[in-house]
Every structure is written in structure tokens, then in C-alpha cells.
Amino acid sequence: MPLERFRDRSAIVTGAASGIGRATVARLVAEGAAVLAIDIAADALDASVAEANAGAAAGGKAVARIADVSSEGDAAAAVADAVAQFGTLDALCNIAGILRTVRTEACTLELWNQVIGVNLTGTFLMCREALPHLVESRGAIVNAASTASFFGHPWMAAYAASKGAVAALTTTLAVEYSKQGVRVNAVAPGSVSTGITASVDFPADLTKEEQKLVHRIMSPTGMGDAASVASVVALLASDDGAHMTGEVVRIDGGTHA
């Protein structure tokens, strides 16, 4: 029997145009969810929504919405749009994220603020706007943390700091909203083949000794795929995760086992 955990349920997925967000939209729609799929990349978002709708089941559907999660106005309008279209909001999946690699001594304030703005502030803004609706539905939030939340990832200071903070935001909201029935969890992927990893550009002047540090973040079982992370996002967003809150689930193919 195919799973229908999201029949008659609605969700927002950010970062929906690519990688883990795209796979999450497809997974939720295949299980019956009405999904507002949010991204800044219009063409790729349209392709993602078309792909999800082609695999829709149990009444599921995806609707595209261009929004920048780091914009207070965009975040508020996107949540309002989801509630207006679907009548309720059962799940928020904050998957949008960016990665910039640079030696920390060369990290400009602009680059720092850009990464924190999307990964951390964007996650906060979407949570803040969605929480009143999730309290009403006793719904769930799933955030995108990273193994960088917990383990040193050289040349990714802004990214790692943002992801450490996303993990802290996740556990804090889990406790704060526990009495109102909102569950808040995160996934912490290691290396997954997506747009982010394809565009990683380590500093060109790394010494041989420094290059060895890259192996710290390599999985002994190879890179993961986006669908294997999306399946855990779906579990946490669904009633199968009913007794899970404040959890940051590592999905790294054994990198940090």
C-alpha cells in the first residue's frame, strides 16, 4: 500500500526548486499533501512543481510561489497565501539554504550576513509566521540543519554557524511549543548530491595538509541522495513522528558514526 500520510493535509516547503527541497515536495505530494512550494529560482521551481504534480496521489498537489525566505514581507505573504489556498497549515519544511566556502579571514561581512540571512533568519521568519497556524492544526516543523551544526567544517564558518543556530532554534521551539502540540525537528544531512554540493568551491590555495581536512566531511558510504533525506523529512512532518520533537536527525551515511 502506498503511504498516504498527508491526505487532506497541507504543507509549505522552502528551497523547493532543487535538491532536498525538490525531493521533499515530490514526496509529500505523492503522499497526498497540498504543498506551497517556495523558492527564488522561478524556472527550476516550475519544473519541480510539474514533476511533483506528475507523481501526485491521494489528492496531493503542488503550487509554486516565488518568495525569498530572508525577506520578512515575503515570508509573511507566503504563509498567508498557503493558509488562504489550503484553509489550514499542517507542516512547514524549512529546506532553503545556501553555502559559501571561503577562508574565514577572507569572509566579508556581506557574505556572512547573506548566509545567516537565508539559513538562519529565513528559517526563523518562516517559523514565526507559520507558528500561529501550526498551533491551530497541532502541526509540525522540520528544519534543515547539517552535520556542520555539530562537527567542524573548515572554510564554512558562516554556514556552520547558521546551521548550529538552526539546531538551537529547533530544540528551543520544540520545548516552547510542546504544550501547544507543535512538534519541531530538524534533519542534519552530511554530504548529499544536490546543487549545493555541486557548487562547492574550496579555496584554491589550500595546502596539501589542508586538503586532507576535506575528508573529515566525506562519508565512508558515499554521498547520499536527496530522496533519502526527503523521506526522513516526511517522517518527521507526519504522524509517524508523533513522539519526536526537539530531535536533530543526522543523515550522513556514517560519516560521524
Ligand SMILES: NC(=O)c1ccc[n+]([C@@H]2O[C@H](COP(=O)([O-])OP(=O)(O)OC[C@H]3O[C@@H](n4cnc5c(N)ncnc54)[C@H](O)[C@@H]3O)[C@@H](O)[C@H]2O)c1
Ligand atoms: N546537500 C547537502 O550535502 C546538505 C548537507 C547538509 C545540509 N544541507 C541543507 O539542506 C538544505 C537544502 O540544500 P540542497 O542540498 O538541496 O541545496 P540546493 O542548492 O540543491 O537547494 C537549495 C534551494 O534553496 C533555494 N534558496 C536559496 N536561497 C533562497 C531564499 N533566500 N529563499 C528561498 N529559497 C532559496 C535555492 O534556490 C535552491 O533551490 C539546505 O538548507 C542545506 O544547507 C544540505
